[in-house]
Amino acid sequence: MKDLEGLAPEQIERISKVRExxxxxxxxNMDLYGVTLSIGHLYGYMYFNQGPVTLDELSKAMGMSKTSMSTGVRTLLDLKMIDKVWGKGTRKDLFEVSSDWYQNFSDYFSIKWRKAVESNMNVLSKALNELRAMKEEYGGQEELNSLLHKDERKIEDAIKYYRWLLKLIEAMETGKIYDLIPKEE
Structure with missing residues (x-):
């Protein structure tokens, strides 16, 4: 890394070990949230790098193929953990880490949760419609009607939860979450 140039070899080694x-x-940590270990390492490397880097530089530094680097960078871009930046005098794409850990957390979970909520809400809505259609179709069967009613209540409870989760996602996206749980300064 550029910031280690000019230091004594033993200083470089000690700093490098701490960073590693x-x-x-x-x-x-990122692996726990569904991001591969190698992409987590890529983010960590970029976090300590002083300034933007190209795919070629990342590939060389990480000892990984340019294709793997491209996939990792694309994942981090999609998660809004890094940014593509402009560099004077270069034609290559440059990438820089977004070092606001609070925003990274909010963006990551908002993206993942929103996708899951939308998918689950769609399934629950269809299931609810099917149950209601069955109630209409078999309205006179008391035992079946009771069972369908109980399932309908359970699905409605799940929908309430997902509506609440959408509010949490919105609070994270807008930054209102920090009114409730302030960032440490």
């Missing part, structure tokens, strides 16, 4: 431990920890 943190990078590994970031990778393991």
């Amino acid at each position: 431990r943190v990078i590994d920890s970031i990778g393991k």
Whole structure:
């Protein structure tokens, strides 16, 4: 890394070891949230890098193929954890880490949760419509009607939860979450 140039070899080694431990920890943490360990390591490396980097630089530094780097960078871009930036005098794409961990957390979970909520709400809505159609079709069967009613209530409870989760997602996207749980300064 550029910021280590000019330091004594033993200083470079010690700083590098500290950074490697943190990078590994970031990778393991991101793995818990469904991001591969290697993409977590890529983010960690970029976090400590001083300024934007190209895919070629990342590939060389990480010892991974340019294709793997491209996939990792695309994932981090989609999760809004890195940004594509402009660099004077270069034709290559440059990428830089978004170092606001609070925003990274909010963006990551908002993206993932919103996708899951929309999918689940769609399934629940269809299921609810099917149950209601069955109630109309078999309205005179008391035992079946009772069972359908109980299932309908359970699905309605799930829908209420997902509407609440959408409010949480919105609070994260707008930053209102920090009114409830302030960032540490």
